Amino acid sequence: MSVNASLQSSGFTHELGAHNRRTRLVTRLAMLLDPLFFLLTLACAASIVAITVLLVHQLYVHSVESRNALGWNFLIGQNWDPVAGDFGALPFIFGTIVTSIIALLIAAPLGIATAVFLAEMAPPRLSRLMAFLIDLLAAVPSVIYGLLGIFLLAPFLTKVVVPPLQKALGFLPIFSGPFYGVSLFTACIVLAVMVVPFIVSISREVLLSVPRDQREASFALAATHWETVWRVVLPQARRGIYASVFLALARALGETMAVTMVIGNTPQIAKSLFAPGYTIAAVVANEFTEATGDLYLSALIELGLVLFVVTIVINGLSRLLIHATTGGHDHHG
Amino acid sequence: MARLALRKSVNAVMFSLTFLCTVACLGVLFFILGYLFWNGGRDLNWNFFTKLPAPVGESGGGMANAIVGSGKLLLIASAIGLPIGILGGIYLAEYRGKTFPFIVRYATDLLNGVPSIIIGIFAYTLIVLKVKHFSAWAGGFALGIMMIPIALRSTEEFLRQVPSSLREASLALGATQWQMILTAVVPAALRGIVAGIMLDLARVAGETAPLLFTSFGNRFWSEGFDKPTASLPVMIFTYAIGPYEDWHRQAWAAAFVLLAMVFFFNLAARGVMSWRRAQT
Numbered sequence A: 001m002s003v004n005a006s007l008q009s010s011g012f013t014h015e016l017g018a019h020n021r022r023t024r025l026v027t028r029l030a031m032l033l034d035p036l037f038f039l040l041t042l043a044c045a046a047s048i049v050a051i052t053v054l055l056v057h058q059l060y061v062h063s064v065e066s067r068n069a070l071g072w073n074f075l076i077g078q079n080w081d082p083v084a085g086d087f088g089a090l091p092f093i094f095g096t097i098v099t100s101i102i103a104l105l106i107a108a109p110l111g112i113a114t115a116v117f118l119a120e121m122a123p124p125r126l127s128r129l130m131a132f133l134i135d136l137l138a139a140v141p142s143v144i145y146g147l148l149g150i151f152l153l154a155p156f157l158t159k160v161v162v163p164p165l166q167k168a169l170g171f172l173p174i175f176s177g178p179f180y181g182v183s184l185f186t187a188c189i190v191l192a193v194m195v196v197p198f199i200v201s202i203s204r205e206v207l208l209s210v211p212r213d214q215r216e217a218s219f220a221l222a223a224t225h226w227e228t229v230w231r232v233v234l235p236q237a238r239r240g241i242y243a244s245v246f247l248a249l250a251r252a253l254g255e256t257m258a259v260t261m262v263i264g265n266t267p268q269i270a271k272s273l274f275a276p277g278y279t280i281a282a283v284v285a286n287e288f289t290e291a292t293g294d295l296y297l298s299a300l301i302e303l304g305l306v307l308f309v310v311t312i313v314i315n316g317l318s319r320l321l322i323h324a325t326t327g328g329h330d331h332h333g
Numbered sequence B: 001m002a003r004l005a006l007r008k009s010v011n012a013v014m015f016s017l018t019f020l021c022t023v024a025c026l027g028v029l030f031f032i033l034g035y036l037f038w039n040g041g042r043d044l045n046w047n048f049f050t051k052l053p054a055p056v057g058e059s060g061g062g063m064a065n066a067i068v069g070s071g072k073l074l075l076i077a078s079a080i081g082l083p084i085g086i087l088g089g090i091y092l093a094e095y096r097g098k099t100f101p102f103i104v105r106y107a108t109d110l111l112n113g114v115p116s117i118i119i120g121i122f123a124y125t126l127i128v129l130k131v132k133h134f135s136a137w138a139g140g141f142a143l144g145i146m147m148i149p150i151a152l153r154s155t156e157e158f159l160r161q162v163p164s165s166l167r168e169a170s171l172a173l174g175a176t177q178w179q180m181i182l183t184a185v186v187p188a189a190l191r192g193i194v195a196g197i198m199l200d201l202a203r204v205a206g207e208t209a210p211l212l213f214t215s216f217g218n219r220f221w222s223e224g225f226d227k228p229t230a231s232l233p234v235m236i237f238t239y240a241i242g243p244y245e246d247w248h249r250q251a252w253a254a255a256f257v258l259l260a261m262v263f264f265f266n267l268a269a270r271g272v273m274s275w276r277r278a279q280t
Helices: A002-010 A012-062 A064-070 A090-121 A124-139 A142-169 A184-208 A212-220 A225-254 A257-262 A280-287 A294-326 B002-043 B046-050 B064-094 B099-113 B116-131 B136-160 B164-172 B177-188 B190-205 B232-241 B245-279
Strands: none
Touching: A012 A064, A012 A294, A012 B064, A012 B099, A012 B116, A012 B136, A012 B177, A064 A294, A090 A124, A090 A184, A090 A225, A090 A280, A090 A294, A090 B002, A124 A184, A124 B002, A124 B245, A142 A184, A142 A257, A142 B002, A142 B232, A142 B245, A184 A225, A184 A257, A184 B002, A212 A225, A225 A294, A225 B002, A225 B116, A257 A280, A257 B232, A280 A294, A280 B116, A294 B099, A294 B116, B002 B245, B046 B064, B046 B245, B064 B099, B064 B136, B064 B177, B064 B190, B064 B232, B099 B136, B116 B136, B136 B190, B164 B177, B177 B190, B190 B245, B232 B245
């Protein structure tokens, strides 16, 4: 009683009360902010979905003119002549597919073999260091690959690679005709160099994730190291490796700058790899700012839509494969 | 016995082949780097950083406006892409849900796979068509959208690695959920998030395609953010396909600077990761 009284007279409880009130206010404020913070993060997450939907919507809406005017002829037309109002996308589709496929035919064996070496033979420290260096290779901007393509690769191919190739295999249509440095062939090589890092990086991860006891069981059956890799490890990692190749394919299809700089930018369907060509991404990059007239612009946007659909389908396939390999455990760090 | 010898030689031959492939891959890397640093470094001088581009046809001049322009674009891109990406990542990692997080992840993957030139078309139809002129806003917007997926994925991944005991301890001390996230979980995952931001910047710093018809280019200083703006990658492109010898030399110098920037961000990301780990 007397203690209480003396406390009261000193004003301590009064202060305590004020302190309590303040704490309660802060707590209530903090609790009030809780749903707000949740809503903020939710809004950000939702905006990503909104942006994606809007992206598809914009591509669709702004290509309406070309779709109405040209219909399916757009995809099978071989003549691209904006001045005459003639828009056939086949040369670009042809160039895109041919360069990407050939680039992958070069890059996939090279990349997978490198991944096998890094995962199976190289000491772990060395393997990690090399993986880092290869990731750096993936980080080089594509415009720099284009620069190297113009000033380094094109002269090199013209002087060193193409003459003997033409001498030996020139009777084949795909190696016939004159070579001026810029061509489908040059674009294929540049693309191959650009996508190798993706294949190495993902394939190495997948190979390393194959359980150790699988290898040991194979060794216990007296298999050599290569037989183990070929018959046990690679089959197990098969899907992940396919996924890496699909991912690389999607990259190659959408690659713009490096290809624009070395492919020669000629809308034609040539028999020879040494002839110049054109790709979807390259024509959009080159002609977009100078597109006069709504139909021209709309045709270019429709090209973008075609490219979008193709890359999305291929990306989706690769993601399905990765999902199937890792059993859906996407977050293993 | 002969069979065993055969098998062993197949083993040796095949692994030698994989070794050769590795040497080829890394050889290309070192060759590219060596060539760029040798060729670009040679043409780099002080004028490059301080002068405007010389009038077309004259030699000399620099790319000061493109360096500043690239900085502006990255600033806008970060202001758009990082908050959305990081907060979205927090949502995916910290709040429960089933269908909606799946949709968000799906949209993020989709966005990540979209070729950059298409992001450029998107920014063009959305901004340039409306305001009828090229601007740093449009270019920064395009780059910002490209930054979202990586920022989101890396934030989510590193938040998930924070042990739940830390969350429980924070809640037990009376923190509300947002206090827990911002004062306990995010700081614990900070180095991962910062490294993710660095890699994100490295990725968009070299992007050219989405800038061609959004921020366009400019041979002079562009005031504010509403004018056509020069950027290093677009300058490299323009100069590389241009007809002048001097332009080509400057393109190499610009490539050197751009590559140094990209590698700096990459190495910084690695540095951030190992630095904090050594401390704890």
